[in-house]
Amino acid sequence: MSISIRQLFGRKPKSSSIAKQRLKLxxxxxxxxxxxxxxTRLHHxxxxxxxxxxxxxxxxxxxxxxxxxxxxxxxADFPYKKAHDVSMNR
Amino acid sequence: MGKVIVVTSxxxxxxxxxxxxxxxxxxxxxxxTVVLVDADVGLRNLDIVLGLESRIVYTSxxxxxxxxxxxxxxxxxxxxxxxTLLAASQKNNKDDIQPAQMKAICDKLRSTHDFVLVDxxxxxxxxxSNASAGADEAIVVTTPDVSAxxxxxxxxxxxxxxxxxxxxxVLNRFSPELVGNGSMIDQEDVIDILNIDLLGIVPEDxxxxxxxxxxxxxxxxxxxxxxxxxxxxARRITGQQIPIPAFDQKGLFTSIMNWFTRKG
Numbered sequence: 001m002s003i004s005i006r007q008l009f010g011r012k013p014k015s016s017s018i019a020k021q022r023l024k025l026x027x028x029x030x031x032x033x034x035x036x037x038x039x040t041r042l043h044h045x046x047x048x049x050x051x052x053x054x055x056x057x058x059x060x061x062x063x064x065x066x067x068x069x070x071x072x073x074x075x076a077d078f079p080y081k082k083a084h085d086v087s088m089n090r
Numbered sequence: 091m092g093k094v095i096v097v098t099s100x101x102x103x104x105x106x107x108x109x110x111x112x113x114x115x116x117x118x119x120x121x122x123t124v125v126l127v128d129a130d131v132g133l134r135n136l137d138i139v140l141g142l143e144s145r146i147v148y149t150s151x152x153x154x155x156x157x158x159x160x161x162x163x164x165x166x167x168x169x170x171x172x173x174t175l176l177a178a179s180q181k182n183n184k185d186d187i188q189p190a191q192m193k194a195i196c197d198k199l200r201s202t203h204d205f206v207l208v209d210x211x212x213x214x215x216x217x218x219s220n221a222s223a224g225a226d227e228a229i230v231v232t233t234p235d236v237s238a239x240x241x242x243x244x245x246x247x248x249x250x251x252x253x254x255x256x257x258x259x260v261l262n263r264f265s266p267e268l269v270g271n272g273s274m275i276d277q278e279d280v281i282d283i284l285n286i287d288l289l290g291i292v293p294e295d296x297x298x299x300x301x302x303x304x305x306x307x308x309x310x311x312x313x314x315x316x317x318x319x320x321x322x323x324a325r326r327i328t329g330q331q332i333p334i335p336a337f338d339q340k341g342l343f344t345s346i347m348n349w350f351t352r353k354g
Contacts, residue, residue, distance in 0.1 A: 014272030019236050020279045027243045027283060 028065055039063060046076060054080035092123075092200040095207050095327075096225035096254070100241030102212030104233045105262040108298055108308075110209040111139045112317070113229075115307040116324030118173035122204040125164060127196070128178040129221035130211035131187055137177050141305020142167060151179035154191045160198055169310070174203075184216040189223035196224025205327070214248060228254050229289060233263045234275045243284055258289035260323060265294045290323035291334055292316055 043063050050056070062077040097110045107130075114126040127150065128136035137143040148163035153176075164174040176195070179186075192208075199206045210221035222228065228249045232242040242259075249257050261277055268274035281288055295316030301308045308317035309324075322332045 016269070016272050016275045016279070019275050020283065023236050023239055023275075023283055026240055030240065030244060031247060 032065060046078075050078060050080075053084055053086065054078070055082050055084060056080040092203045093205055093227060094196045094200055094225045095205065095227045095229055096129075096210055096222045096249075097207055097229045097231060098210035098218065098221060098245055098249070099212065099231045099238070100214060100245040101232075101238045104231050104238050105260075105292070105298075106212075106231050107135050107139050107209055108302070109229070109231050109260055109262065109292070109320070110136060110207050112307045112309050112320035113324050113327065114173060114205075114207050115140075115167070115170060116309045116321050117205050117207075117327065118167070118170040119309065119321075120324055120328060121172070122328065123172040123202070124205045124207065125174045125176060125199050125203045127176045127199070127206060127208045129192065129208050129217060131178045131217065131220075132180065132183045133211065134178040134180050136209045137165075137175060138305065139302055140167065140175060140307065142175055142177075143305070146175075146177045149177045149179040150192075150195060151182050151186065153195060154187060160195065161202075184211070184220060187220050189219045192220045193224035214244060218245070218248070222249065222252055222254060225254050228257045229260055230257055230284075230286065231260045231262050232280070232284075234261060234265075234269075234277075234280060239275070239280060239283060246284060246286060257286050259284060259286050260289050261291045263294045264291045288334065289326055290319060292319040292323075 043061065046063070047058060047061055050061075056078055060077075060079050062075075064075050064077075066073050066075055097106050097113070099106050110126055114124045117124045126136060126140070128134045130136070131151070134149075137146055142165050145165050147165075148158045150163065152158045153160050153163050160176075164176055167173040167175065176199070196206055196208065206224075208221050208225060211217035230242050230245055230249070232238045246257055249255075259281070261280055264277070265274055269276045277288060277291060293315050295308065295314060297308055297311060297314045297316055301311065301314075307320075308314045309320050311317050322334075325332045
């Protein structure tokens with residue numbers, strides 16, 4: 001009873017939609033054959049490149065793979081503090 | 091020249107063998123010549139599901155070992171014209187057969203039959219490679235649960251890599267009631283995740299248990315929802331345009347059925 005009332009008010013998501021979300025994520029990883037080492041290396045190399053142009057804290061950078069339609073999007077999230085003055089480096 | 095279709099799933103227990111037995115029988119009932127090939131060497135079951143277990147003399151292994159002619163190894167199903175079974179050896183294991191040998195058998199069978207349905211074992215190893223070696227097309231069987239769908243996706247990837255197409259989906263053990271109350275993934279979501287064409291939906295039918303007990307495929311049973319679903323799928327395989335009934339909402343299928351019975 002309590003469950004159905006909660007479902008009525010949309011507090012508890014239906015287990016079928018949880019299943020769908022979990023499946024989408026896990027299948028994305030399966031299809032991409034995602035190797036943790038690849039992501040870690042990419043993470044380091046991206047930071048190296050980004051650090052040339054932006055000032056940011058290293059541990060704020062997040063890299064993830066998200067399904068979008070029939071393909072996948074690599075999302076790199078890096079909140080930066082400020083951009084370096086590129087002309088100074090020349 | 092007939093078609094070779096592999097029936098596969100990745101995960102075990104989702105209804106590959108039941109689907110192979112029913113689709114093979116249904117195609118034969120539609121007047122096609124069909125041979126069912128059990129590729130589950132060492133764990134054969136297609137013979138017992140079909141009720142032919144007492145009549146197996148030779149297996150595909152004997153054909154490969156040249157102990158008997160291919161045509162002699164085929165067991166005729168006496169209940170319907172045009173249906174035969176090539177059993178798997180129970181004494182050997184999957185590694186005793188090479189994919190090329192299975193392909194050679196399928197190629198020979200296709201020259202004398204309209205359809206060759208290969209029942210694949212579960213898994214992605216040699217048994218699967220053997221089963222899919224000679225296939226033109228694939229039917230992937232899944233149930234609407236996370237583990238079966240995930241494994242189906244893995245198998246679809248392997249089939250695509252092997253350039254087997256089209257790959258069609260049979261959604262088995264579907265429960266409109268559970269979909270209706272949000273406890274089961276619906277067919278649109280399964281299609282959205284797996285991104286292949288839906289060949290048909292087989293509703294959950296407890297009749298499968300008694301049908302397997304007796305060795306009589308569901309399609310022989312008039313009034314069986316599962317059997318009717320397999321008949322529709324078989325018609326689609328032969329190219330007929332048969333719509334997939336709307337199972338998606340609670341009670342909708344029942345109301346449609348009621349509407350038809352009232353009309354008829």
